[in-house]
Amino acid sequence: MDTLYTAEALATGEGRNGHVTTTDGRVDLDLAIPPEMGGSGEGANPEQLFAAGYAACFHSALQSVARVQKVKIANSTVGGRVSIGSNGNGGFGLAVQLEVVIPGLDHEQARALADAAHQVCPYSNATRGNIEVTITVSDD
Template sequence: MATTYSTRVTASGGRRGEVRSDDGILDLKLAMPKEMGGLGGATNPEQLFAAGYAACFQSATMFLMRGKDIKVDNDMIEVAATVGLDPVEPVGFTLTVTLDVTIKGLPQETAEGFVEAAHQMCPYSKAIRGNVPVTLNVRTVA
């Protein structure tokens, strides 16, 4: 099967360097977070992963809802992704993810069904399944 889309981003300087996409649209400085002994003041790999995961997960949820003839706009669903970097013994780190999903206008049980289905469909969820723990929190509002 042919790839629908691909992108290439080059990192230099590690966590204290920069990332740049081949098309130049993404061009960011990186900084070690203060919590890890760095200076902060710039983005980091965990923030970039959280941004991508949140956006992709929101799109998957919207896609599934539209497939059930639910009228969806950009304000109906909000996904906040928290990516944690946890130490692992004897050396290294591992990721954790919490997705806080807020959906307007649906019953709680229905919203939870869409979020679970999106978790099965989202490419980010698929990529880390079985390797990174993901907590799903679903909240509905009127």
């Protein structure tokens, strides 16, 4: 891989009940286990950070493929959901749902752009074959 950029972060404390900071200081968050998992929920959690990162990265990939295909998209959004649960083998696994909304574009063309974005998005490439990723395309 020809590296373009490297992000660096440090987690301290007790993992999910701790703190995370990037070396540039742009991310500086307390972490807390969500109430659904027995925690206080009084901080961010890794699944929220992953959902935000994947949604933003996928949205960038969507805009990139639209530019390459010379398709104008305006007011598009990508929502991300990351779920965590037992993998049935004593560990945990993740599942991702992405919702792509491209107003004013017919469903088939929007689906084609989302499929193309899924092929180039670094998060999609990193997760492909490892976790379930579901992409829906919606009109609203």
